[in-house]
Amino acid sequence: MKIGIGGASAIVVGTLLGVAMLTMAGWEAPPIDTEQVGYRGLGMVHLTNPRTERRLQAANVAPDPVWPLEPAASFAPRADEVYENLQVLGHLPAEAHDRLMAAITEWVSPEEGCGYCHNLENLAEDSVYTKVVARDMLRMTLHINTEWQDHVQDTGVTCYTCHRGQNVPEEQWFLAQPQQRANMAGWNAGQNQPGIASASLPIDPFSRFLLDDQPIRVIGENALPPAEGPQIGTKATEYTYSLMNHMSESLGVNCTFCHNSRSFIGWEGSPPARMSAWHGIRMVRDINTAFMHPLGPEYPLDRLGPTGDAGKANCTTCHQGVNKPLYGASMLKDYPSLGPAGPLWEGEGPQAMLARPSAGGDD
Ligand code: HEC
Ligand code: HEC
Ligand code: HEC
Ligand code: HEC
Numbered sequence: 001m002k003i004g005i006g007g008a009s010a011i012v013v014g015t016l017l018g019v020a021m022l023t024m025a026g027w028e029a030p031p032i033d034t035e036q037v038g039y040r041g042l043g044m045v046h047l048t049n050p051r052t053e054r055r056l057q058a059a060n061v062a063p064d065p066v067w068p069l070e071p072a073a074s075f076a077p078r079a080d081e082v083y084e085n086l087q088v089l090g091h092l093p094a095e096a097h098d099r100l101m102a103a104i105t106e107w108v109s110p111e112e113g114c115g116y117c118h119n120l121e122n123l124a125e126d127s128v129y130t131k132v133v134a135r136d137m138l139r140m141t142l143h144i145n146t147e148w149q150d151h152v153q154d155t156g157v158t159c160y161t162c163h164r165g166q167n168v169p170e171e172q173w174f175l176a177q178p179q180q181r182a183n184m185a186g187w188n189a190g191q192n193q194p195g196i197a198s199a200s201l202p203i204d205p206f207s208r209f210l211l212d213d214q215p216i217r218v219i220g221e222n223a224l225p226p227a228e229g230p231q232i233g234t235k236a237t238e239y240t241y242s243l244m245n246h247m248s249e250s251l252g253v254n255c256t257f258c259h260n261s262r263s264f265i266g267w268e269g270s271p272p273a274r275m276s277a278w279h280g281i282r283m284v285r286d287i288n289t290a291f292m293h294p295l296g297p298e299y300p301l302d303r304l305g306p307t308g309d310a311g312k313a314n315c316t317t318c319h320q321g322v323n324k325p326l327y328g329a330s331m332l333k334d335y336p337s338l339g340p341a342g343p344l345w346e347g348e349g350p351q352a353m354l355a356r357p358s359a360g361g362d363d
Contacts, residue, residue: 028052037271042261047254056252056321062329063160066102085124088138092337100337104134107159109167116167130167132298138338140291144283145332145339151279156332156339161318161325171250171316174305176204202235205243206314210284211293216240219265247277250316251323273323280315288312 028049038044079097080090089097101114109116109130114123117131126132137159145156162169208214218240220232230236248254255264258274267274296310304310318325332339 037256038260044256044261046257052252057327060320060322060326062326062331063106065331065334066106067099083124085126088135088142089337092343096337096343100335103335104159107165108134108163110165112167129298129300133295136291136295136298140287141338142342143290144287148279148283148286149340151276151283154332155324155328155330157318157325158331158335158338160331162313164320168303168311169313169317170320171314172311173204173206173314174311175207175307175309177306201242201245202239203242205239205246206312208239209243209281210314211288211312213285214239216243216281247315250314250319250321252319252321253323257323284313284315 031050033048033050035046035048036044037046077094078090079092079094080086082094083090083097086097089100092100105114105116114120117128117134119125119127141157141159144152164170209216215230215232215236217232218237220226225231244255248257251257253273255261256271258271258277260266260269260271262269292310292312294310296304296308299310336342
């Protein structure tokens, strides 16, 4: 039998189509590095693709400090003796305040400069919305570093952890628009939408778990549905797996980074990362509820989501594909005024920083 040009190109096209489909389905070319982290044969293994790893390493480098050292508290005067309208940073030495202004400009608006947040004719004025937002972002950053050490440890976060030199962080989420069409199939929970890798799972686990406090469960605790309280059915299970997929993707790890394959539900034998993640879920819920969501009225319309809400954080906002943001490099040590080691003035004990209303974020 003779294969004509038509036949040959059909084979070529077929092969290319096959390769394209594999690639689209998340198939990765070998070699892949594997590391066994549990008993053999149980799938307790970490997989890394050296090419993806190289790309991530290049993309997750912490920048050098803007000025070498943060001035200690002995460097009087205090910022609130020099400036007029400080609601968060008044207790810093004036020089530390100025250094922080130079740093946040590098972290959030390197192209636009100080004018992104300030009316340059009058720096004390609050007429630009970005300044009002940035003030709450300062409160939030202090709050994360002082109240959520269970998650961020001494590594801590700065504006750069999320912003990476951009006005708007790479990853944020908004409340989804309610389903437009009403049909016999009913509410589709945002499932089976094209363009999302795990399209058969609900696309928005965030509003349930990272804003609202619904149970992250796949099996109810009792044989029969409870008389009151939330019921753990198929929907809760689907949303739970959707959140788990998000967590794996944002940290660039697979499920066994946090779970023991013997039992995904049981805590016994889970790797310690699961506990960090547990605190992480609660931290993200806290900052979304206390800071991000309430900022809605401050933003112009073009910054808001389809239902008019402000952008909010999920795990990817900080992690951006790696298990510790910026591979665990601590920028906080160069900016102690953003954390619990902030400056203390004469007569203040070590708890003063935590006790200051600005560190609590709820004044
Ligand atoms: C991302 C937003 C942002 C950028 C960029 C920024 N600032 Fe600020 N700036 C603020 C906020 C917020 C405050 C108020 C902090 C507070 O309430 O404690 C402030 C306060 C100040 C004040 C105190 C004014 C007063 O009298 O109350 C000065 C001075 C200042 N900034 C200078 C600068 C300079 C200089 C630059 C550029 C190198 C800069 N800022 C860049 C957000 C920003
Ligand atoms: C946990 C992640 C996170 C951290 C940390 C963080 N931000 Fe943000 N920031 C966000 C998100 C999400 C938004 C919402 C983006 C939007 O739609 O404007 C935002 C918005 C902003 C905006 C408004 C930008 C615009 O153009 O509308 C400013 C200004 C800002 N942040 C400044 C800061 C400063 C200054 C710090 C550090 C003191 C900081 N942020 C720390 C996540 C973060
Ligand atoms: C970064 C850590 C992390 C990763 C990665 C992760 N999980 Fe989880 N998982 C958790 C934590 C933490 C909980 C408990 C959540 C809570 O109770 O707030 C949990 C809970 C669960 C539960 C139990 C729900 C119940 O009924 O108690 C299942 C099932 C589960 N995960 C499956 C998975 C699967 C499948 C993957 C991979 C796609 C995965 N997880 C990836 C941390 C993780
Ligand atoms: C505000 C930024 C921020 C957000 C948002 C965030 N994390 Fe983290 N996370 C960190 C920092 C910083 C560390 C590093 C702490 C350290 O040095 O051990 C970390 C560490 C972790 C670790 C430990 C990794 C390891 O190798 O031991 C896990 C697991 C984790 N985060 C899971 C999550 C999950 C899941 C979410 C979303 C629910 C989340 N994080 C959201 C900042 C964040």
